[in-house]
Amino acid sequence: MKAEPSIRTSHNEPIFDHKAMIGLIGLSPIIIMATSFVSSIITLLSLMFVLILTKAFYSFKDFLFEKRFKFLYMILLVSFFSTLVDLFIQTKLYDFHQKSNLFILIIAAHSLLFVSVLNAAPKIGVQNTLSNIKIIRSFSLLLIAQGLIRELFAYGTIFRDFDIIFGTFTSSWTIQVINENMIVPIFQTPVGAIFIYAFLITGVNYPVIKNRKKNINKP
């Protein structure tokens, strides 16, 4: 008996291949924070700091604890590294810290979610560390793309918020691309962020799935 061909056989881009993972990351509050290219970069760097160190220290879990303490240990690690990032952001990027009130909570919530996703990856079909790296890479690209698109449609600008990093003299770097009357304010809201995430996933997945279907139908 011939097995029915599946469209989920290739694993070029794991994040786009797994509905569960797309759903989980789509639920992440961090997507809301990427309102511009600059804010998405800052958020991404903060997140990577928390994520990489949490993952690294979490690997000692079997050595240090029994099963019942492991989740507690993960929460402890995420809280610790998120607080460190928060202190650093308050020292170097105070304006950004004030603009994003729930920064520390969002980073912590996302890190917990992401570490859980990466731990659960083998159970939902993603096989190894290489896949985990691909997930993080794909997510980073998504977040940056989201920041750029949101900035463009929500405010009609590019290079917004550079003054957060480089000081007020860079405020003039902002370029108004779309007229203020033509912008779509819904993209400033969390709902807009989820819309863009959905469009991005659809946009990336559409040609891949189309190609696969073509290959399956080939005799």
Next chain:
Amino acid sequence: MSLKLNTNEFEVPIINKYPTLNLAFIVLLFLIILIFVNSKLAEDIEKNRQIYEHKNLKQALEIDLAPDGIFVNSINLSREMTEQLGYDEEENIVSVYSDAKLISLIIPSKTKRAYNGKIELRVYVSPAGEVMKVLVDEHNETIGIVDEIIKKDSSWTSKFKGIMITKTNDESWEDYFSKQNFDVVTGASITSRSIQEGVYKALLFYKENKQRILSTKNES
């Protein structure tokens, strides 16, 4: 006879035998690190906070303030006083001094129900009682529709600049603003009117309590 080997003692590392102790040690270690880092960065953070507040004040008051000459104090209001401003809890009025001279008072005001709830405002008033700036602090109105009102550099809220209450207290805020020919934003008339009410409330409060506020010793 089969030989059974007890492997349990090899599977569990010694350190794993005291998980609670390990957890307590890690919590303590993290706490010490955080306290140390915080003590090193606290000064910088406080400095950043002052710069940020100074920048905001400068933008809000649209006057050039000397960074070293600026001085900010808060005056605690009693519960009865804050009720006049629409609050259920205690609030503060912030007084801003530049080179030891009082230049502005920041009066908080909570409006009656707008379209989606109450709106919190900060009304910057000169010592004479003139509005210098109106900023929307918190609201639940629909973004997109009320953007023209809530944004920091709103041209609509800038129309409040210079207004003050000079005559009777019996006048309602509706009458006051209709006499001033103060228009509302098309499509957001409920929000606009709610903000007018909030601003009037703050001005009236200042007019009624001016002497008391100005003579109150600064709390902090």
